[in-house]
Amino acid sequence: MLVSKPYLRERAVTYAQKYAFGQNPIFGNFRGIGGNCTNFVSQSIYAGSCVMNYTPTFGWYYVSLDDRSPSWTGVEYFYNFITENTGIGPYGKSASMDELEIGDVIQLGNNTDGFYHTLLVVGFEGEDPLVAAQTDDAFRRPLSTYNYDFSRFIKILGVRLEINIEEDCFDSVLNGIAIVPPATSPLSDISSN
DSSP: EEEOOOOOHHHHHHHHHHHHTSOOTTSOOOTTTTTTTTHHHHHHHHHOOHHHHHHHHTOOOOOETTOOOOOHHHHHHHHHHHHHHHHHHEEEEEEOOOOTTTTTTTEETTTTTTEEEEEEEEEEEEEEEEEEEEETEEEEEEEGGOOSSEEEEEEEEEEEEEEEGGSSHHHHOOOOOOOOTTTOTTTTTTTOO
């Protein structure tokens, strides 16, 4: 059964602050082969969601340089996944600039290439969003300092994950066995001495 949980925006920003000017060694780097901007924003959103969607081709995941979804690193694919996702993982909507919060996403475009750059919102200076990015590494860079022809804004609404309804507490509580089913109890991983 799919349930929704909050997207932890502060974690996404903390991640972006740590890695805006350096590479996290557990993720590949796409500088020089198309850019690293969407990869970096995907990493940041993953830090705030901790849920990937492993659906082949149309999901949103990273296992290795050779095993990742197009949406993890591609500007258009990322937009399509986040705004159309009805399954597991982060989901959002196309939004206006005044709806943005920290942890949301801005994509920039030009008349030659279409949308080409993905940025993470990490703050605001008045009404000007401050962003983090890689390829052209930045943290708290004002959006107004970028040169682009058009933009779009993505509001992250939450994160969906799969839960096992077999782990329901009803039988355990009704029958006086346990407050939480033994398989999901936080103590079930602790071995006794």
